[in-house]
Amino acid sequence: MKEQILKKTKFIMSIQDELCWLEQMALKGWFLTNITMGIRYTFKKDTPRKVVYDVDRFDIPKKPTLEDINSKDIFMEMASDLGWTEVTHDETMTYYFVKDYEENGINEIHTEDETRKLRAEKYCRLINEQKDSLLWPLFLVSFMDLIVMLIGLVINDRFITLYNYLCAGYITFFSLYYIYMKSLAEKVRIELSMSREQWEDNRYNIKREKKFILTNRGLTGYLAEMAKGGWLLASVTPFTYSFKKSDIADITYTIDTPSYMITRHSDMNINDKKDWYGINNDWQIQSVRDAEQNGWSYVCSLQNKTIIYSGDKNSVTPLNDNKYDNSLTFISLIGKIGILTIILTIIGFFIGLLVGILTS
Numbered sequence: 001m002k003e004q005i006l007k008k009t010k011f012i013m014s015i016q017d018e019l020c021w022l023e024q025m026a027l028k029g030w031f032l033t034n035i036t037m038g039i040r041y042t043f044k045k046d047t048p049r050k051v052v053y054d055v056d057r058f059d060i061p062k063k064p065t066l067e068d069i070n071s072k073d074i075f076m077e078m079a080s081d082l083g084w085t086e087v088t089h090d091e092t093m094t095y096y097f098v099k100d101y102e103e104n105g106i107n108e109i110h111t112e113d114e115t116r117k118l119r120a121e122k123y124c125r126l127i128n129e130q131k132d133s134l135l136w137p138l139f140l141v142s143f144m145d146l147i148v149m150l151i152g153l154v155i156n157d158r159f160i161t162l163y164n165y166l167c168a169g170y171i172t173f174f175s176l177y178y179i180y181m182k183s184l185a186e187k188v189r190i191e192l193s194m195s196r197e198q199w200e201d202n203r204y205n206i207k208r209e210k211k212f213i214l215t216n217r218g219l220t221g222y223l224a225e226m227a228k229g230g231w232l233l234a235s236v237t238p239f240t241y242s243f244k245k246s247d248i249a250d251i252t253y254t255i256d257t258p259s260y261m262i263t264r265h266s267d268m269n270i271n272d273k274k275d276w277y278g279i280n281n282d283w284q285i286q287s288v289r290d291a292e293q294n295g296w297s298y299v300c301s302l303q304n305k306t307i308i309y310s311g312d313k314n315s316v317t318p319l320n321d322n323k324y325d326n327s328l329t330f331i332s333l334i335g336k337i338g339i340l341t342i343i344l345t346i347i348g349f350f351i352g353l354l355v356g357i358l359t360s
Helices: 015-027 066-081 113-132 135-154 158-192 196-205 216-228 258-264 282-293 333-359
Strands: 005-009 030-036 040-045 051-057 085-089 094-100 206-210 231-236 240-245 251-256 297-302 306-312
Touching (some): 015 030, 015 158, 015 196, 030 085, 066 085, 113 158, 216 231, 216 240, 231 297, 231 306, 258 282, 282 306
Antiparallel strands (some): 030 040, 085 094, 206 240, 231 240, 297 306
């Protein structure tokens, strides 16, 4: 009987999602045999069964030590002893392994946090190298564009104008791609540092939402609304809020900042003139002490100028005057810069409009 082969092209940005998809294909009787460019998968038909896949990569440095050279061979032998079979590898030297699923058994190659973190660092290093490889082309294109612009001051040519537009588009696209790769590296680091069980738990019990919230009033209102639905804040960046599913609903939030802390402790001096980079955390130490005394629990920090606390509505004592949680105070440097940018843009628009009217 002729061997049945299936080829699929699929873009999957999550390694754990990719492994789950391969396992689902195996349940349908399609088993991975090859992968090209990270997106082109080749499968062979066989008897459907439950298997597990796992990955690791081997990025030997340009000047390897004997330990570096032998590490791959040692790993392969260890994986084989644990029942894993090497399937294939892609162009980034990511190796795919497979074994039959064991009920109540070990179904991961890396079972310790330390080895998971080491594997995660390998993938982060790969992404960062790809990201950093864009810097020289961006610099070269920017430099060439500058030269062409200077030539354009002397020679007014349509080609030069078109070239400038193309360079601007190229620089913009790859600058955004650079930022994306940076965020992808962090996502991969977090994902591969977890066990499969932890990842699946996060997959169904963690929610992430993109929000651009500038003020305390907006933030506390948004967090209170999410808490009513059983989603409690876990971490935050200026644009992304991560929530964990919980049965606790009677949760309230409060925000603390250096200025609020000074209001509570007017005798304290936290204005360290040597702290050029805003990294002195004396105010944060005192803030946590005050919060814990009032029944609040630390949740997370937004940059180093804002701390978010949570607590039971019926047992906490207000950390600050309630007017602060309902104020329009900016919650982060991003908020201040955002508002300042909007204001300057409006001012610039009206100045340009006025100049245009006067010179027409």
